[in-house]
Amino acid sequence: xxxxxxxxxxxLPWGLFLAGWEILSRLFPIPSSxxxxxxxxxxxxxxxxxxxxxxxxxxMAVGFAAVILLGxxxxxxxxxxxxxxxxxxxxxxxxxxxxxxxWVPLAIFLFGxxxxxxxxxIVLGATGIVMLNTSFGIKDVPPLLVxxxxxxxxxxxxxxxxxxxxxxxxxxxxxxxxxxxxxxxALMAGELLVGSVRGMGQLLSVVAKEGNIEQLLAYMGILALxxxxxxxxxxxxxxxxxxxxxxxxx
Amino acid sequence: MLVQLENVTKRFTxxxxxxxxxxxxxxxxxxxxxxxxxxxxxxxxxxxxxYLIAGLEKPTSGRVRVEGVPxxxxxxxxxxVFQEAALFPWLNVRQNVxxxxxxxxxxxxEKQRRVEKYLKMVHLGRxxxxxxxxxxxxxxxxxAIARALVMDPKILLMDEPFAALDAQTRRLLQDELVGIWKxxxxxxLFVTHNVREATALGDKVLEMSARPGRIKKGYAIHLPKPRRxxxxxxxxxxxxxxxxxxxxIAKVAKDEDMDYLIxxxxxxxxxxxxxxxxx
Numbered sequence: 001x002x003x004x005x006x007x008x009x010x011x012l013p014w015g016l017f018l019a020g021w022e023i024l025s026r027l028f029p030i031p032s033s034x035x036x037x038x039x040x041x042x043x044x045x046x047x048x049x050x051x052x053x054x055x056x057x058x059x060m061a062v063g064f065a066a067v068i069l070l071g072x073x074x075x076x077x078x079x080x081x082x083x084x085x086x087x088x089x090x091x092x093x094x095x096x097x098x099x100x101x102x103w104v105p106l107a108i109f110l111f112g113x114x115x116x117x118x119x120x121x122i123v124l125g126a127t128g129i130v131m132l133n134t135s136f137g138i139k140d141v142p143p144l145l146v147x148x149x150x151x152x153x154x155x156x157x158x159x160x161x162x163x164x165x166x167x168x169x170x171x172x173x174x175x176x177x178x179x180x181x182x183x184x185x186a187l188m189a190g191e192l193l194v195g196s197v198r199g200m201g202q203l204l205s206v207v208a209k210e211g212n213i214e215q216l217l218a219y220m221g222i223l224a225l226x227x228x229x230x231x232x233x234x235x236x237x238x239x240x241x242x243x244x245x246x247x248x249x250x
Numbered sequence: 251m252l253v254q255l256e257n258v259t260k261r262f263t264x265x266x267x268x269x270x271x272x273x274x275x276x277x278x279x280x281x282x283x284x285x286x287x288x289x290x291x292x293x294x295x296x297x298x299x300x301y302l303i304a305g306l307e308k309p310t311s312g313r314v315r316v317e318g319v320p321x322x323x324x325x326x327x328x329x330x331v332f333q334e335a336a337l338f339p340w341l342n343v344r345q346n347v348x349x350x351x352x353x354x355x356x357x358x359x360e361k362q363r364r365v366e367k368y369l370k371m372v373h374l375g376r377x378x379x380x381x382x383x384x385x386x387x388x389x390x391x392x393x394a395i396a397r398a399l400v401m402d403p404k405i406l407l408m409d410e411p412f413a414a415l416d417a418q419t420r421r422l423l424q425d426e427l428v429g430i431w432k433x434x435x436x437x438x439l440f441v442t443h444n445v446r447e448a449t450a451l452g453d454k455v456l457e458m459s460a461r462p463g464r465i466k467k468g469y470a471i472h473l474p475k476p477r478r479x480x481x482x483x484x485x486x487x488x489x490x491x492x493x494x495x496x497x498x499i500a501k502v503a504k505d506e507d508m509d510y511l512i513x514x515x516x517x518x519x520x521x522x523x524x525x526x527x528x529x
Contacts, residue, residue, distance in 0.1 A: 148336040148394075151304050152350035152401060153326040162353065166340045247339045248383025 031214045039218035040225075049203070053222070056199035059115055060187050063122030067179050071127045072172060075134020079168070080160075085135065092131045100125025100186030104193040115197045118190035125186030126179040133175025137168030170243055177235040184227050252404060252437055253280040253303060258312035260298050272298050274462035276312070280405070285431055285438045287452030289445055289491065291498045295463030296441040300407045303439065304330045316404065326350060329398040330407040333414055335390035337382040343393050344369070344378040350401040368396040371430060388419035395430070405437040412447065424450055428475045445491050449484050450477055457491055460502045467494060 021033040043049040078085045078092060103124040107117035141164050149163040191201020200223060207215040243249075260273040272295040280286055288296050301307040302314050305324040314321045316328060329350070337346050344365055351361045369375050372392035382390060391411055398406055412420040424447060431438060442448050448455045452471060459466040469487055477484060 142336075144332060144334060144336045145338065147306055148330070148332060149338075149349070149353075150306065150324040151326075151328065151330040151407075152353060152397070153324070154349075154353045155324070158353055162349070163338065166338070169340065246381050248381060 031217060036214050036218050036221065039215055040221055043218060043222060052199055052203050053226070055197075056187060056191065056201070057226070059118050059191075059197075059199065060122065060183060063119045063187070064126070064180065064183055066119070066123045067126045067130055067183060068176065070123065071130025071175065071179065072134050074127070075131040075172070075175075076138060076165075078131065078135035079138025089135070092128055092135070094128075095124070096128030096132050098124075098128070100182055101189035101193075103186070104190055107190065108194060113194050113196045115194075117194050118187065118197060118199075121190035122183045122186045125189075126183035129178045129182060130172070130175040133171050133178070134168065137171025137175075138164055140171070141167040170247065170249070173235070173239055173243060177231065177240075180230055180235065181227065184223075184230075188223065251279045252282045252284075252317060253439075254278070254313075254315045254318075255299075255302070256313045256315075258302060258309045258314060260295065260302060260307065261310040271462035273302075273309075274464055276463070276465055278456070278465060280437060280439060282404075282437055283435050284454065285452055286440065286454045286456060287448035288439065288441045288456045288458060289443060289448045289495065290458030290463070291460045291495065291502050292443060293502060294458040294460040294498070296443075296458055297409050298463070299458075300330060300409050300439065300441055303405070304328050304407050306330075326354065326401040327404040328407060329401050329403040330409065331391070331394050331398050331411045333410040335382070335387075335394040337390055337393055337397075339382050341381075342378070343374060343380050343382075343385070346382070346393055347396045347400055349397060354401075364400050364402075368399045371399070371433065372396045372426065386419075387415050388423055391415065391423060392426070395427070399430070399434065399436070403436070405439060408438060408440045410442055411440075413442065413444070420447070425476055427451065432475070445488050445495065446479075449488050449491070450479070451475070455487075455491060457494055458498075460498050461505060466498070 018033045018037070024030060025032040074088075074092070078089060100121060103121045104117070107120040107124075111117040111120060145163060145167055146159065149159055154162055188201055188204075191197060191199045192205060195202065195205065200219065204216060204219055207219065255276050255278040258273060258276045258278075259271060261269050261271050263269050276299065278299075288299065290296050298307060302309055303316070303321065305321045305328065316325075321328075338349065341349065347365050347369060348361050351364060356364075365378075366375070369378055372395055374389065374392055374396065377385065377389065382393070385393065394411070412423050415423065427438075428451065430436070438451075440448070440451055449469075449471060455469040455471065456465050457467045457469070458464065469491060471484075471487060473481065473483060
């Protein structure tokens, strides 16, 4: 029954959407959804494509690792030290307000047309949100929990490690989830504008120049699929469900 | 004396810049094993009194000493239980109870032994794996009490721990607390605004006056526990405390421009004691 419901909620709308699209493509000069799906499948089994996707994902992994370290580290400093927050808090907000793609020209100026520029774009595009969420998470820890912990002997680093950081964790995870989405966008912006590094961005611009719209849409579909998979499986299922089960939040 | 307060004054600066004495010249001694209840109108500084002993606040003047040593900050010899259970939502019941021992770096055997003992004492052995959001209000408070007892504190500071519970659960937890006190003979300082609760639990009930908070009167209650709710002696003491508290409540109301609420004939109950005469 569960499988039936799942199919009804997830497969049915997609099936209807793609079928409707396919019918339209027979009547009007637009790309065919069936052919695009075929291309998606063909791509996924094409070693050349997989290696391009892998190099994009590799860049994303390096950038996101830096985002985690920098974002949480700096966020902790802002959350813990009011003086730092007073000076750098608005800077963090400004960083967060900046569209990721806006960093690409500076990245190219600094690093040239290579993957360092792309990684720089990811880091600058996604660190701000982690920083802000971490610092807000830490500042919003209920004072009552801190008082209770202090009367049980927790002070200084132990208080931070055993109470403040765990209490701030849901907010930090929210920040990381948004950062993944921001970073994924920044990655594409970087790859498209840098142009010369192998990866999904390069594939997109090549097929667009060739006018191969069906392949372009197939690539875009795969990009959405990968983004959704990481968000849905890693952030929502693996981490989110576990946090919700513990905290009892909906 | 286990705890001594000498001429303790606590002054807070209010939002409008005015200074207010929340507590003024409080002197108090608590002997080992005593169960003391503090009652008073809201805003009389009863919680602040606990915070000072807990070391979460520092007195503006005067001294707070525990076993003769001035209180410099929080310590596990003075663990506090709050009105909201303040459990750590990311830890299950066992881990919450274990918290202070983990901070203290106890051995696994020690942790196991003490957590089992106190979980059993509060009748939550079966819920060791549950998370706080799965517990009822009463269960949460029992976890909070176990979490405090596990540290084997010299004094348990309880800040209206049952105030947010429904009447039945409150009675149940009062009985349980009496049971725990009989088993452990812990020194307990218990703040409440509920006079019936104070007389049910305390060997001594301290009544506080409002603004500035002072200790107005003390009532000794030499009745064995658990006490019968309908015990005429208790009712007489309750009435005396209530009568005295009325003045304080009227004072607070006047401060807050609500004196129109207090009428002379408001409470005929208090005029003539329901159970004849003095103690």
